[in-house]
Structure formats: C-alpha cells, structure tokens
Amino acid sequence: MSLCINLTLNGEARDVIIDDPRVTLLDLLRERLALPGTKKGCDRGQCGACTVLLNGQRANACLMLAAGLDGAEITTIDGLAVGETLHPVQVAFIENDGFQCGYCTPGQIMSAVGLIAEGDAGSDPERIREGMSGNICRCGAYHGITLAVQEASRRMAAKDEGDTA
Numbered sequence: 152m153s154l155c156i157n158l159t160l161n162g163e164a165r166d167v168i169i170d171d172p173r174v175t176l177l178d179l180l181r182e183r184l185a186l187p188g189t190k191k192g193c194d195r196g197q198c199g200a201c202t203v204l205l206n207g208q209r210a211n212a213c214l215m216l217a218a219g220l221d222g223a224e225i226t227t228i229d230g231l232a233v234g235e236t237l238h239p240v241q242v243a244f245i246e247n248d249g250f251q252c253g254y255c256t257p258g259q260i261m262s263a264v265g266l267i268a269e270g271d272a273g274s275d276p277e278r279i280r281e282g283m284s285g286n287i288c289r290c291g292a293y294h295g296i297t298l299a300v301q302e303a304s305r306r307m308a309a310k311d312e313g314d315t316a
C-alpha cells in the first residue's frame with residue numbers, strides 16, 4: 152500500500168510517495184530524496200546524528216515514521232545555508248573547530264539551531280552542554296561545539312537586537 156504525503160522540505164513543497172509505511176523520515180531523506188546530509192548513527196534515537204528540525208523543533212529523524220508526517224515542515228542540514236551564505240551556526244562551528252571527522256556535525260548543527268531557537272542556549276556552557284546532551288560526538292569535539300554554540304547564540308541575539316532597533 153502506498154500513500155502520498157505533502158512535506159515542506161527545506162522551504163520547498165514536495166509531494167512524496169511513501170510505498171512502505173514502515174519507512175522512517177531518516178531513510179526517506181537519505182535513500183529516497185537524495186539528501187544524505189542527515190547522518191545515520193545508531194538508528195535508535197540515542198546519538199543525535201539524524202537530528203532535523205520538524206515544525207521548527209529538534210527531532211530524531213530515525214524515530215519518526217514518514218507516513219505520519221503529512222503537512223510537516225522539515226529542515227535538514229542541506230537546507231540551512233542560503234545559497235553560498237552559511238548559517239551563523241555553521242560559520243561558528245568552522246571558526247571554533249567544532250568538528251573533527253564531521254560525522255556527527257550535521258546533527259550537532261541542527262540541534263544547536265533548535266536549541267538557540269528554543270531560547271535556552273544563552274552563553275552559559277553548562278546550559279549548552281545540557282541542551283546538546285542528546286548529540287554524541289565520537290571524536291570528543293565537545294569543547295569546540297560548546298564554544299561554537301555560545302558564539303552563534305551571541306551573534307544571532309545581537310543581530311536580532313540590531314534588526315529590531
């Protein structure tokens with residue numbers, strides 16, 4: 152049995168045919184929609200490698216059944232930059248050595264974007280570490296990741312203040 156769902160995927164409306172009701176959002180993205188930026192680590196909700204934004208909130212794509220997502224808005228790492236301009240969190244990860252092998256990085260970045268949007272990041276390293284605790288980095292790049300989230304959070308808050316001034 153197949154069904155058609157509508158997704159807003161990285162800002163673009165897409166009709167997507169689901170031919171297996173058991174397919175996860177992660178497998179849909181990587182294997183059927185040719186968006187391999189979202190990584191598969193544990194495939195069971197424990198590592199955060201597959202983090203995307205679902206209706207603006209952080210979500211583990213490996214735990215979501217695609218068939219239940221009709222009408223959802225999904226942002227993946229592939230849709231974060233605007234043309235050639237990287238998102239401030241992406242810039243901060245580069246500038247602060249927030250990665251080594253880079254495998255966990257898409258999930259870390261999406262989680263950081265969600266955390267900052269939740270308004271919980273601030274610049275307190277402990278709060279950032281707590282807020283990012285669902286994202287595992289086997290390389291142990293946590294120090295750079297924390298610095299990157301701190302810096303991106305500061306820059307985005309300053310930009311917001313500038314925009315509303």
Ligand code: FES
Pocket residue numbers: 190191192193194195196197198199200201202211212213214
């Ligand atoms: S692959 Fe989804 S949490 Fe690990």
Ligand code: FES
Pocket residue numbers: 249250251252253254255256287288289290291292
């Ligand atoms: S940078 Fe290698 S797993 Fe995090």
